[in-house]
Amino acid sequence: MTKTAAIIGGGVIGGGWAARFLLMGWTVNVFDPDPEAPRKIGEVLDNARRSLPGLTDRAMPAEGQLNFVETISAAVTGADWIQESVSERLELKQKVFQTIQEHCPADAVIGSSTSGFKPSELQGCATRPEQIMVCHPFNPVYLMPLVEVVTTDKNSSDLTDKAKAIVAEIGMYPLHIKKEIDAHIADRFLEAVWREALWLVKDGIATTEEIDNAIRYGFGIRWAQMGLFETYRVAGGEAGMKHFMAQFGPALKWPWTKLMDVPDFTDELVDLIADQSDAQSGAHSIRELERIRDNNLVAMMRALKAQDWGAGALLNQWDGTPSAPDLSGAVKTVSRAVPLDWTDYNGHMNEARYLQAFGDATDRFMEIVGCDAEYIATGGSYFTAETHIRHIDEVHAGTRIHIETLCLEGAGKKMHLFHSMFDGERLLATGEHMLIHVSLETRRASEPSAAIATKLAAIAAIHADLPRPDGVGKAVGVKG
Numbered sequence: 001m002t003k004t005a006a007i008i009g010g011g012v013i014g015g016g017w018a019a020r021f022l023l024m025g026w027t028v029n030v031f032d033p034d035p036e037a038p039r040k041i042g043e044v045l046d047n048a049r050r051s052l053p054g055l056t057d058r059a060m061p062a063e064g065q066l067n068f069v070e071t072i073s074a075a076v077t078g079a080d081w082i083q084e085s086v087s088e089r090l091e092l093k094q095k096v097f098q099t100i101q102e103h104c105p106a107d108a109v110i111g112s113s114t115s116g117f118k119p120s121e122l123q124g125c126a127t128r129p130e131q132i133m134v135c136h137p138f139n140p141v142y143l144m145p146l147v148e149v150v151t152t153d154k155n156s157s158d159l160t161d162k163a164k165a166i167v168a169e170i171g172m173y174p175l176h177i178k179k180e181i182d183a184h185i186a187d188r189f190l191e192a193v194w195r196e197a198l199w200l201v202k203d204g205i206a207t208t209e210e211i212d213n214a215i216r217y218g219f220g221i222r223w224a225q226m227g228l229f230e231t232y233r234v235a236g237g238e239a240g241m242k243h244f245m246a247q248f249g250p251a252l253k254w255p256w257t258k259l260m261d262v263p264d265f266t267d268e269l270v271d272l273i274a275d276q277s278d279a280q281s282g283a284h285s286i287r288e289l290e291r292i293r294d295n296n297l298v299a300m301m302r303a304l305k306a307q308d309w310g311a312g313a314l315l316n317q318w319d320g321t322p323s324a325p326d327l328s329g330a331v332k333t334v335s336r337a338v339p340l341d342w343t344d345y346n347g348h349m350n351e352a353r354y355l356q357a358f359g360d361a362t363d364r365f366m367e368i369v370g371c372d373a374e375y376i377a378t379g380g381s382y383f384t385a386e387t388h389i390r391h392i393d394e395v396h397a398g399t400r401i402h403i404e405t406l407c408l409e410g411a412g413k414k415m416h417l418f419h420s421m422f423d424g425e426r427l428l429a430t431g432e433h434m435l436i437h438v439s440l441e442t443r444r445a446s447e448p449s450a451a452i453a454t455k456l457a458a459i460a461a462i463h464a465d466l467p468r469p470d471g472v473g474k475a476v477g478v479k480g
């Protein structure tokens, strides 16, 4: 049954949650008194649709239904998950929780997006404190995996487990913080760095752009893949962490940082920072910057996916294993969305990615006939000897595509495949590929195992009775 998320407060963060749940197939009810909320959420959704689906190499669920409702009660009645994302004011949040709890199921998770308040503060005036926990996300919620789930002794363990399971189900990473503290874990770092940066600008040491360059050309890239402690362990050389601490520990007591001191937000300082920020980034609108950010985030996360590391390993886990194929007709070998980093300067999927998608289809077909990682480890595999691709229609980031594969010949050393790529019923491209079974030891053609030969022959026999698609056996045509 389709699950329902209620989003209370549909600004930057509520809009991101709405997009994440919606693209994961949930029904989403949004309550926000701001008449502009539907427009703003529509724009967030546009960004999410082009970026999130391409993070997975599998089919996403069908998009859920989005409802804008007039009251909190209409949003939360019957909801499985309620995400409070109203402005960061404690009295407002506590009042909103009271109204939510008058109408929502007692077994629904009530998560708060609060960046700073502790769960015990949020639970303060609640009728059922056990239901309310911090579920602090990161912007953009539809791409960033982390959710800090902060609980107190009052939270029921069943509901906490349910919350963590749902966060994982929607492709995010629940970091359970059992000891509450103001601003949880991540924002404590961010605030410390932010304070230092403000001082560097105020003291005339660096501009906003120079500070951003120090991060994006340096430690920011390192942090994205190994975090702080693992990075420093490596920086300690062969002697590791203890050596690193001995060498750099004393510097912590030197006046390198201003730490807790906050510069006054005088008009002069605010203007200085805003002017520098305009000079640095004012050429782009916020929506353009969001799209640039999303392009970069998707490309980085997909790079980590290829390394099966950090946020990329999480994405691989979320992909899971492909479902069993239906072998009664053409075989569905790929079902996915076009990732943002597959598109090019023409604003559509780059020609090289058609080959990548067809290569993935071939890999999946090989697995299906038994040429999987285990078999390849025994020394047999297929190499592609020839390829012919026809580009029939263009396709854009976020579009859900699938590939159907026919085995035109599957006998002896040969495996002759014909892939057709579709967006729904629309044919986008075809790929014809001749593969030869090889010994990975001699690097020469060899017979496949009997099990592969039998499976391949059975599929080829079924496919022999299917109509031959247009384009089979074609070479590059020259008209006239």
Ligand SMILES: NC(=O)C1=CN([C@@H]2O[C@H](COP(=O)(O)OP(=O)(O)OC[C@H]3O[C@@H](n4cnc5c(N)ncnc54)[C@H](O)[C@@H]3O)[C@@H](O)[C@H]2O)C=CC1
Binding pocket: 008, 009, 010, 011, 012, 013, 014, 031, 032, 033, 034, 037, 085, 086, 087, 088, 089, 092, 096, 113, 114, 115, 116, 136, 137, 138, 139
């Ligand atoms: N902006 C960020 O980078 C992050 C913000 N957060 C947290 O998310 C929460 C929301 O922050 P933003 O989305 O940035 O703020 P925002 O200002 O973009 O959105 C807040 C929304 O709440 C709505 N609202 C106000 N009173 C309401 C009520 N009684 N019922 C329903 N909606 C109401 C407003 O109309 C507005 O659309 C805050 O608790 C913040 O700490 C968490 C992570 C990151």
Ligand SMILES: C[N+](C)(C)CC(=O)CC(=O)[O-]
Binding pocket: 115, 137, 138, 139, 187, 190
């Ligand atoms: C600025 N902020 C404290 C609201 C930031 C966050 O809470 C998390 C984020 O997305 O950086």
